[in-house]
Amino acid sequence: MLAHFRKLVPQLVRILKNLIMSGYSPEHDVSGISDPFLQVRILRLLRILGKSDDDSSEAMNDILAQVATNTETSKNVGNAILYETVLTIMDIKSESGLRVLAINILGRFLLNNDKNIRYVALTSLLKTVQTDHNAVQRHRSTIVDCLKDLDVSIKRRAMELSFALVNGNNIRGMMKELLYFLDSCDPEFKADCASGVFLAAEKYAPSKRWHIDTIMRVLTTAGSYVRDDSVPNLIQLITNSVEMHAYTVQRLYKALLDDISQQPLVQVASWCIGEYGDLLVSGQCEEEEPIQVTEDEVLDVLEGLLVSNLSTPVTRGYSLTAIMKLSTRFSSVNRIKKVVSIYGSSIDVELQQRAVEYNALFKKYDHMRPALLERMPIMEKSATNGPTEIVQTNGETEPSVVEPKHPPLVTQPANQANDLLVLLGGNDVPVIQTTMPTKPASAGGELLELLGDLSLSGGPAPAPAPSVPTSQPSFLLDGLSSQPLFNDIATAAIPPMTAYNKNGLKIDFTFERANPNPNIAVITIHASNSTEADMTDFVFQAAVPKTFQLQLLSPSSNVVPALNQGTVTQVIRVLNPQKQQLRMRIKLTYTLKGSPVQDLAEVNNFPPQSWQ
Amino acid sequence: MQFMLLFSRQGKLRLQKWYVPLSDKEKKKITRELVQTVLARKPKMCSFLEWRDLKIVYKRYASLYFCCAIEDQDNELITLEIIHRYVELLDKYFGSVCELDIIFNFEKAYFILDEFLLGGEAQETSKKNVLKAIEQADLLQEDAKDAETPRSVLEEIGLT
Numbered sequence: 034m035l036a037h038f039r040k041l042v043p044q045l046v047r048i049l050k051n052l053i054m055s056g057y058s059p060e061h062d063v064s065g066i067s068d069p070f071l072q073v074r075i076l077r078l079l080r081i082l083g084k085s086d087d088d089s090s091e092a093m094n095d096i097l098a099q100v101a102t103n104t105e106t107s108k109n110v111g112n113a114i115l116y117e118t119v120l121t122i123m124d125i126k127s128e129s130g131l132r133v134l135a136i137n138i139l140g141r142f143l144l145n146n147d148k149n150i151r152y153v154a155l156t157s158l159l160k161t162v163q164t165d166h167n168a169v170q171r172h173r174s175t176i177v178d179c180l181k182d183l184d185v186s187i188k189r190r191a192m193e194l195s196f197a198l199v200n201g202n203n204i205r206g207m208m209k210e211l212l213y214f215l216d217s218c219d220p221e222f223k224a225d226c227a228s229g230v231f232l233a234a235e236k237y238a239p240s241k242r243w244h245i246d247t248i249m250r251v252l253t254t255a256g257s258y259v260r261d262d263s264v265p266n267l268i269q270l271i272t273n274s275v276e277m278h279a280y281t282v283q284r285l286y287k288a289l290l291d292d293i294s295q296q297p298l299v300q301v302a303s304w305c306i307g308e309y310g311d312l313l314v315s316g317q318c319e320e321e322e323p324i325q326v327t328e329d330e331v332l333d334v335l336e337g338l339l340v341s342n343l344s345t346p347v348t349r350g351y352s353l354t355a356i357m358k359l360s361t362r363f364s365s366v367n368r369i370k371k372v373v374s375i376y377g378s379s380i381d382v383e384l385q386q387r388a389v390e391y392n393a394l395f396k397k398y399d400h401m402r403p404a405l406l407e408r409m410p411i412m413e414k415s416a417t418n419g420p421t422e423i424v425q426t427n428g429e430t431e432p433s434v435v436e437p438k439h440p441p442l443v444t445q446p447a448n449q450a451n452d453l454l455v456l457l458g459g460n461d462v463p464v465i466q467t468t469m470p471t472k473p474a475s476a477g478g479e480l481l482e483l484l485g486d487l488s489l490s491g492g493p494a495p496a497p498a499p500s501v502p503t504s505q506p507s508f509l510l511d512g513l514s515s516q517p518l519f520n521d522i523a524t525a526a527i528p529p530m531t532a533y534n535k536n537g538l539k540i541d542f543t544f545e546r547a548n549p550n551p552n553i554a555v556i557t558i559h560a561s562n563s564t565e566a567d568m569t570d571f572v573f574q575a576a577v578p579k580t581f582q583l584q585l586l587s588p589s590s591n592v593v594p595a596l597n598q599g600t601v602t603q604v605i606r607v608l609n610p611q612k613q614q615l616r617m618r619i620k621l622t623y624t625l626k627g628s629p630v631q632d633l634a635e636v637n638n639f640p641p642q643s644w645q
Numbered sequence: 646m647q648f649m650l651l652f653s654r655q656g657k658l659r660l661q662k663w664y665v666p667l668s669d670k671e672k673k674k675i676t677r678e679l680v681q682t683v684l685a686r687k688p689k690m691c692s693f694l695e696w697r698d699l700k701i702v703y704k705r706y707a708s709l710y711f712c713c714a715i716e717d718q719d720n721e722l723i724t725l726e727i728i729h730r731y732v733e734l735l736d737k738y739f740g741s742v743c744e745l746d747i748i749f750n751f752e753k754a755y756f757i758l759d760e761f762l763l764g765g766e767a768q769e770t771s772k773k774n775v776l777k778a779i780e781q782a783d784l785l786q787e788d789a790k791d792a793e794t795p796r797s798v799l800e801e802i803g804l805t
Contacts, residue, residue: 060773063726070730070770073723113722120720148691153721186691 039082042089046096049075053103064108076100076117083125090125097122101134112142112150116157123161136161136168143175148184155179155190162197173198177207180214192222196229204237208247216254223258227251231263241274245281253288256295264297268304272409282309283324289334294343300351303338306331307355308409311362328363332356336372350383357391361406370395527554527642533619533634537564538593540573540619542636544643554607554615554643559600562593568623573603576618582608593623615639646724646765647699647714648675649758651747654708656680659747660754664765683712693721704728709744727767734761734775756782 052067052075061068079097083089100118105111115138122135139161142154155176162169176198179191192214199207208230215226230251238244248267251259271281285302293299306313313326338344338352353376360369373395376388394402527544534540538560545555562568571591577583588603609615617636622629651660658676667675682696683703694701696714702724703712711728715721732742734757739746747754760775761767769775 060771063730068770069726070723070767073720077720109722110726113720113726116722117720148689149693149722149725152691152693183689184691186694 035082035086039086039089042079042082042092045075045079045082046092049079049096049100053100063110065105066108066110066114069110069114072100072114073117076114076121080121080124083121085126087126090127093121093125094127094131097127098131098134101138106141109147109149112145112147112153116142116153119157123157123164132165133168136165136172140172140175143172143179148182148187151179151182152184152187152190155187155194159190159194159197162194166198169194170198170203173203173207177210180210185219188218189222192218192226192229196233199233199237201237201239204233204239205243208233212247212250212254215251220258223255224260227255227259228263231259231266241277242280245271245274245277245284249284249288252295252298252301253292256298259297261297264300267297267301271301271305272308278305278309279312281305282313286313286326286331286334287324293338293341296345296348299338299344299348303335303348303352303355306335307351307358310355310359314363328359328365329368332359332363332365332368332372335359339372339376346381346383349381350387353384353387353391357387357394358406360395361403528640530638530640532558532617532636532638533621533632535632535634536625536630538562538568538621538623540621542639544640552608552610552612554609556605556607556643558603558605560593560602561597561600562595563597564625565595566626567595568593568625570629571601571623572621573601574620574622575605576620577607578613578616580609580611580613581615584608614641615643646719646727646762647716649714649762650676650679650710650712652680652710652712653744654684654710656684659709659744660751660758662755662758662762679712679714683710692725702728706732707744709747727762730767730772731758731761734772737772737776738779753779 049072052072055067058067061071063069066072079089079093083093097118101115101122104114104118106115119135119138122131127135136158139154139158142150143158145151145154158169158172158176173195176191176194179187180195182188182191192211195207195211211226211230211233215223215230218226230247234244234247238247248270252267271277274281282305285298285305288298289302289306310328310331313331314328335352335356339349339356344352353373356369356372360366363369373388373391376384377392379385379388394405398405527546529541529543532540532542539562541559541561543557543559545557546553558573560571560573569592571588571593573585573588575583575585584606586604586606588601590601593599593601607615607617616639618633619636620631620633622631624630647665648661648663650658650662652658658680661672661676663672679696679701682694683701686694686703688705692703694703699714699716700719700721701712701714702721703710704725705711711732713724713728715724735742735747735754738753738757739750757775757779760778761769769778
């Protein structure tokens with residue numbers, strides 16, 4: 034259809050020409066320009082017609098140049114026509130000279146005093162910056178000046194355009210301006226500006242030190258507005274720049290002394306202090322003046338974070354973990370032990386869990402502590418989310434507090450040598466076979482259970498991810514999405530029992546402990562029939578005392594074949610929150626050789642492990 | 646253009662012209678929100694703002710705000726010109742127009758707007774033609790008023 038109208042392009046060009054050249058027509062005139070509405074309309078139509086067509090575009094080139102140069106710009110009308118012309122030039126297949134002309138017009142707009150025109154110019158430049166990058170660069174300084182404008186919309190446009198213009202050459206200068214802008218802008222801009230700064234810094238950072246400096250500056254000025262996932266990204270960046278560790282931790286420590294209200298800054302700082310605390314205390318730093326910090330001062334700061342009202346639960350988790358890590362790097366272990374044991378009874382579930390785990394680490398697994406709390410290895414930048422962590426926890430001393438994110442820890446049977454971590458979800462995560470730690474078979478064959486916790490970036494602070502010494506196989510799980518790992522537990526954990534044996538009907542109970550809730554015992558009944566005839570219409574009913582809850586699932590069938598040829602199985606789930614001794618009353622009804630049989634029995638001989 | 650609203654500094658709506666089909670409820674809701682947003686703007690601010698997915702162009706003349714909603718591809722600066730042209734037409738017709746003129750003769754204001762804009766686009770760019778059309782309409786009205794003596798139906802069809 035457009036082809037049909039393209040034939041009219043020459044006519045349109047002629048009409049436009051007449052409009053511009055012709056004399057004064059009082060009724061159509063607006064401030065000296067004849068019929069601007071019509072001019073704008075024609076330009077718009079030319080834009081649509083010339084959009085992907087070379088011939089039409091060529092026919093228009095002249096007239097567009099003429100309009101662009103002849104129109105008076107003192108009044109808004111003239112600017113309106115020029116604006117439309119610029120849009121048309123950008124959209125059709127115009128020659129480069131014309132495009133440069135258009136960008137220059139926009140640049141002139143930027144210098145205009147009228148806000149509306151500047152706004153319009155910034156908007157159009159944003160659209161064209163992708164295609165005509167170099168030409169727009171020429172006006173970079175004007176754009177950067179617009180950052181200081183009073184009007185909100187202009188500031189926003191200027192900010193977006195500035196980020197689009199950043200490249201390897203102008204990064205230092207631009208970043209200075211942008212950071213200054215970040216300091217003084219409104220809160221609604223800060224989040225966007227901060228993310229933009231991070232992105233730009235990542236792409237074009239001239240040196241690692243500059244990069245870290247920039248990020249520190251953003252954190253200290255707009256710390257509370259940065260996005261959640263910037264914390265893990267920053268941590269990853271810091272780990273990767275090995276030579277900067279001392280410098281980084283020193284600067285972060287100083288920033289922490291000044292201000293603990295900005296959570297992302299505090300989180301990153303406490304993580305770094307935990308990792309590199311020894312560098313901080315030893316006072317070696319090539320880049321800056323080393324400061325003298327004692328171990329107690331560092332611990333003071335971290336403890337201060339724990340008690341402060343300004344810290345979120347996530348931050349508290351970070352600082353507790355940092356304190357723990359310092360136990361291998363500092364010498365004042367007693368103080369750390371005290372802190373950790375205090376938080377073993379904290380109200381916050383996350384803190385309590387961590388504290389209890391660390392406590393256990395002190396008491397029972399002290400020999401493992403150095404290995405566990407070693408330095409983090411350099412993290413690979415995973416394409417999807419942030420770094421991955423592995424949590425090593427001890428199953429036996431776990432409190433009965435269950436965190437929604439962590440699958441519960443279950444006691445491992447003593448006869449299991451290997452755990453198989455089975456991953457649900459079928460992503461390309463390898464199945465890990467863990468072997469027993471190379472501990473001697475002391476302590477009565479205790480087993481450590483390993484759970485991999487895959488955390489999403491932006492989730493709550495991950496627990497320390499120790500690098501396992503090379504004597505053990507490494508458990509590196511590439512985190513993709515957060516998925517709980519389930520441990521397959523053999524049902525040999527709790528011995529089966531015979532609940533009922535009368536008149537040829539034998540009912541065995543086998544036990545499993547259900548994940549995720551350790552208070553649920555899953556009992557499978559196996560009914561077998563040693564008489565010569567089948568038992569039909571077999572119904573199994575059960576009742577439990579009031580402190581328990583019972584759920585009976587449907588049986589496999591209700592005919593128990595004769596002579597032990599098969600069994601009927603049925604699953605019962607018992608919830609035992611108070612861990613009382615399990616008792617059950619069962620009622621059986623079946624038809625044997627044509628006559629119905631009913632029986633009641635009480636089952637009391639549950640093995641202790643089934644309800645503990 | 647999608648719609649044009651005229652409202653006073655106190656937020657009272659004086660004129661509304663919708664070029665898109667919307668339910669009454671939606672119109673009221675949009676009007677309320679837009680009036681609030683525009684009135685909250687400071688005098689030195691830009692005449693354009695983004696609102697929902699539309700561009701809003703507004704200009705203040707004395708105590709009245711003229712507010713137009715245009716689409717993405719429309720030219721904001723020419724919309725300012727359209728608003729100005731409309732004000733000029735009103736001025737020419739009423740002779741030094743003020744808000745009271747629009748309040749008391751709102752139907753004339755609508756007539757003039759309809760002569761100038763059709764379906765959201767400017768349809769007549771000549772000031773003279775628009776005003777001439779309105780004058781002719783006025784004349785017709787005068788004639789009708791004069792000839793208001795009651796006539797029976799039969800007389801009207803010429804039988805008596």
